[in-house]
Amino acid sequence: MTTLHNSAGAAPAAPSRGLWALGWQRLKRKKVGFVSLWIVAVYLLLAVGGWFNLVGGGWTDEIAVPYAPPSWVQASADDVLPPEPAKPAQASAAIVTMTPEEDPIGQELQQARQHMGEYAQAAPAKRATLPFGADLRGRDVIEKTLKGTSTSIFVGVFGAVAALLVGCALGAAAGYFGGRVDDALGWFYSVFTSVPDMLLLLSFAAVSGRGITTIVTVMALTSWTGSFRLVRAEYLKLKGREYVQAADAIGAGNARKMFIHILPNISHLLLVQFSLLTVALIKYEAILSFLGFGVGVRQVSLGSMLAEAPTELIQGYWWQMLAVTLSMSLLVTAFSLLVDALRDALDPRAAAK
Secondary structure, eight states, X not given: OHHHHHHHHSOOOOOOOOHHHHHHHHHHHOHHHHHHHHHHHHHHHXXXXXXXXXXXXXXXXXXXXXXXXXXXSOOXXXXXXXXXXXXXXXXXXXXXXXXXXXXXXXXXXXXXXHTHHHHHHHSOOOBSOBTTOBOTTOBBHHHHHHHHHHHHHHHHHHHHHHHHHHHHHHHHHHHHHOHHHHHHHHHHHHHHHTSOHHHHHHHXXXXXXXXXXXXXXXXXXXXXXXXXXXXXXXXXXXXXXXXXXXXXXXXXXHHHIIIIIIGGGGHHHHHHHHHHHHHHHHHHHHHHHHTTOSSXXXXXXXXXXXXXXXXXXXXXXXXXXXXXXXXXXXXXXXXXXXXXXXXXXXXXXXXXX
């Protein structure tokens, strides 16, 4: 009776937590990884805001003098006003005047002179300094950096999603079906991996032209190999598990077994792979834009801003380079630390450590 009483009075067993719940708890215990998660979240919100022109929408406005220095830097007169060139000697000659009727464009010039004062009053005054300086055309470096960061994140995230989809589909087919399908896709994988990644990117980009859509497509077509290798190995390991055999026994089709029963069990690995791809593609975009194969001439990204840096640094205008370096360093560092934290948090073997 005592045993039955103790069993009945015992507290109910706590429900077992899933992989994602355990991973979230482990991630919150890692302070560096958790802080990196919030930094990455802020950058993602920045990317969304930039896509809808809520952030950095005025980066094309020429509101300052060319190369206006930052307001917290004491600039000399030479930094803002170029030296006045010497006036060449002019030969004196008789001036021939023409009436508006004789001049072919005389009437248009006369009308323009009447409104010249209105145009001068309507033109806004150019600012001599900005919080983080201006570029060659007088555009705000902060606005330009925000828009460029948004573009780079957009390219990295959507390129990683597209590359992950391609690699996941091909890797799932190769690992699940095996045989000739695996041999054919394995040969296709070997052909792609035999060419260096950057050379392959440059080749596709040179043929396809410039633009955000083009560069996302190029990255998807050249960056799927790592996801293919990971997914293929996992499908080879999991396709013989009991739950897959049970699904086969109740008549589930191949597509259902591949993407309903097996794919969710490797989703944590795909999340880590997605983070790795995003970091890599942000760097690739910067390299391509720096070499002139990235975003279009009317678009801005961190790579296109870096392409302007050598000319500016030679002339002593360092503030745009500093802004790009700070933004990109913080973004890549936060993503890299988050990847390490996610790998430790979502790895089931980490619970035993």
